[in-house]
Amino acid sequence: MKNILYIVWSDNNKIGIPIIDEQHRGIISTINSLHYFIQTGHGHEIIKPTMIMLEQYTYVHFKTEEALMAEASYPAFEEHIVLHKALLKKTKDLSIDANRNKDSDMVLKFLKEWWLGHINKEDKKYTPFLRKLIDTKAF
Numbered sequence: 001m002k003n004i005l006y007i008v009w010s011d012n013n014k015i016g017i018p019i020i021d022e023q024h025r026g027i028i029s030t031i032n033s034l035h036y037f038i039q040t041g042h043g044h045e046i047i048k049p050t051m052i053m054l055e056q057y058t059y060v061h062f063k064t065e066e067a068l069m070a071e072a073s074y075p076a077f078e079e080h081i082v083l084h085k086a087l088l089k090k091t092k093d094l095s096i097d098a099n100r101n102k103d104s105d106m107v108l109k110f111l112k113e114w115w116l117g118h119i120n121k122e123d124k125k126y127t128p129f130l131r132k133l134i135d136t137k138a139f
């Protein structure tokens with residue numbers, strides 16, 4: 001096992017909204033922990049709670065984004081919600097199957113690609129709308 005993180009966070013992944021960037025890093029960090037536990041041969045007693053943590057963090061993060069998108073009257077709100085719902089369901093299924101999942105490499109690859117793709121493509125679309133909103137706020 002190489003002594004590197006599975007996903008190395010880069011500032012290029014930042015969208016410039018502090019609370020969202022912080023949560024994105026938290027999600028990536030959780031995926032990195034999951035990778036670490038799998039690679040080091042930890043049992044399901046730690047893999048399962050990490051998947052549950054990822055599912056719950058995903059839920060909290062999506063709620064944060066969705067509230068801001070709604071407040072900013074983001075025009076593509078509905079399309080974005082569809083993507084969130086699908087990923088949340090998939091994460092829930094992976095979490096339920098955590099004890100049975102044989103192909104952990106595929107799960108990790110899926111999570112890595114989904115999150116980096118979503119942050120850099122879909123989330124960056126709403127950025128100007130949310131920036132405008134938060135510039136008027138105290139956070």
Ligand SMILES: [Fe+2]
Pocket residue numbers: 065080084118122123
């Ligand atoms: Fe999103």
